Amino acid sequence: MVSELFHLHEHALWLIGTLSLFAFVVTLVAIPMLVIHIPADYFTRGKRNSNDSPRKHSLLHFVGLILRNLIGIVFIMAGIAMLVLPGQGIITLLVGLMLLNFPGKLSLERRIIEHQSVLRAMNWMRFKAQKPALELPKKCLLRGKNKAD
Numbered sequence: 001m002v003s004e005l006f007h008l009h010e011h012a013l014w015l016i017g018t019l020s021l022f023a024f025v026v027t028l029v030a031i032p033m034l035v036i037h038i039p040a041d042y043f044t045r046g047k048r049n050s051n052d053s054p055r056k057h058s059l060l061h062f063v064g065l066i067l068r069n070l071i072g073i074v075f076i077m078a079g080i081a082m083l084v085l086p087g088q089g090i091i092t093l094l095v096g097l098m099l100l101n102f103p104g105k106l107s108l109e110r111r112i113i114e115h116q117s118v119l120r121a122m123n124w125m126r127f128k129a130q131k132p133a134l135e136l137p138k139k140c141l142l143r144g145k146n147k148a149d
Helices: 002-008 010-036 059-082 089-099 105-113 116-128 138-148
Strands: none
Touching: 002 010, 010 059, 010 089, 010 116, 059 089, 089 105, 089 116, 105 116
């Protein structure tokens, strides 16, 4: 029965397996590349500037914003899948969130980066690329210290 099922869906299983392997390899390369390009003070900056320049209202900016959000959604879906599959699930989720635009994004990003395992993994990638460690706001550092006590 099971062998018949595998034989019946052999092409679909090969396709799913190939796509999974491809996504895994791409995230192994893409996530570290994106992490090393995060400014070290990204999490310590205040609210992001909503610059009201003419470029902000151009069609090219709008298309770029849509593409960036679509890529962010793909990273979030991949991160969710990697929570149960091999891969860097939480870091992939964080990178996906960083690409999206929504209210409350900064506080959610800070809550994720507060976890020592996430911060340690991201700073390890940055160290390997000879980039400075990510800075955290003082209150995040204090909260992390209280958790360890």
